[in-house]
Amino acid sequence: MLSRSTLTVLSLLVVATMGVPALSQSFKPSSIKSVVAKARDGEDVIVRGTIKGYVDSDDLILDDGTSTIVVDVDSKHERLGLAIGATIVVVGEVDRDDGIDIDADWVHVVRKPSATIPALQTKRLADVFNGIPDGRIVVVECEVTSFLSKDEIVVTDDSGSMTVDLDDEHHLNLGLKIGQNILMLAEVDLSGVFDPVKELDAKIIRKQPKSAVPAKTVVVAQPLPPAPKPVTVVKPQPPAKKSLADRLAILKSLHDQGLITAEEYAERKRAILDEI
Incomplete structure (x- = not known):
């Protein structure tokens, strides 16, 4: 079965040739x-x-x-x-x-030829974070805004941000970069017992043209209203340091918002600093 070891984003999927529109x-x-x-x-x-x-x-x-x-x-x-x-x-x-x-x-x-499939209709990241339960399939359209590690990225749309797990080898071979727009089908994953964190396990990822999703302020989805707050902008730095500083700033924001545990924050921070 599909699993975490093996996260979510879409406009409507049209299966006209198979009798199921609006996908x-x-x-x-x-x-x-x-x-x-x-x-x-x-x-x-x-x-x-x-x-x-x-x-x-x-x-x-x-x-x-x-x-x-x-x-x-x-x-x-x-x-x-x-x-x-x-x-x-x-x-x-x-x-x-x-x-x-x-x-x-x-x-x-598919009970009716003209039926749509709600699970495969595009969801906003904030709606996924706040309202979609663990184990559900979702589709999201978003932009890659940071790499937390080789197989973990942060994606953003106009409603918020979420962490995505890229465990599958074919995801790692896509050559995703910061600023890349993607269309993603993923599984919602609520992991952790005492301090659960909601992430997305990527299943299918499609690169999208840059114009498909306009540039947006990086924000972090909140578990409860109000809407996610913008991440503090980091002052310009030399290219080599800017990438590390951006990643550290986003990682700290995820920790401050309660989206990752203190242990995860410390571990990921060490991994980033080790790259210097």
Whole structure:
């Protein structure tokens, strides 16, 4: 199944050719044929098709007219009533161990041909932070504003900022840079027991043209109203020092707002200072 080791942002995904309008062009389901031929092991994909049968109680056969693939579902998906003949949309991870199948992370039953899929409509980061529960799939459109580490970035839209986990190798190979606009499908992750922090686990990321999202003041999403406050602007410094100073300033802001623990703050600060 998709996991933290393997975060969220979108305009509407249009699946006109498959009978489900109002979903983002960048995140329309891939054909099963192309997934079988091109998707790498561990890659997150979206597919849509009809349930043709079951291999066993938690492995179903999905057909979209181009090919078929086995989808591994668990008990939370079985409660959806996944009957033979039902049309479903699946977000999952490709597994090429001993053949190829998809480990489903999220399943949506398309009950009407004209139905939209609310989970795949664009969300503001502040709305995700304040109102979307742990484990939900979301889509966000945002800008990369900082790197906290090799596989952790801060993204920002006009409502706030959130930390994104880029654990998958294909995310690290995208060459993301500060100022890059992205469209992202991610899973909300509320981690920690005594001091929980809400982040996003990236599933699918698409680079967007610079003009897609105008430049905005960097702000940090708050768990409760009022709206997030702007981050204090750091005075211009020489290029080499400015990058480190910006990262330290954003890291301190995340700690001051309660978005990361004191231990995480100290650990990440040490990691940044070690780069000097």
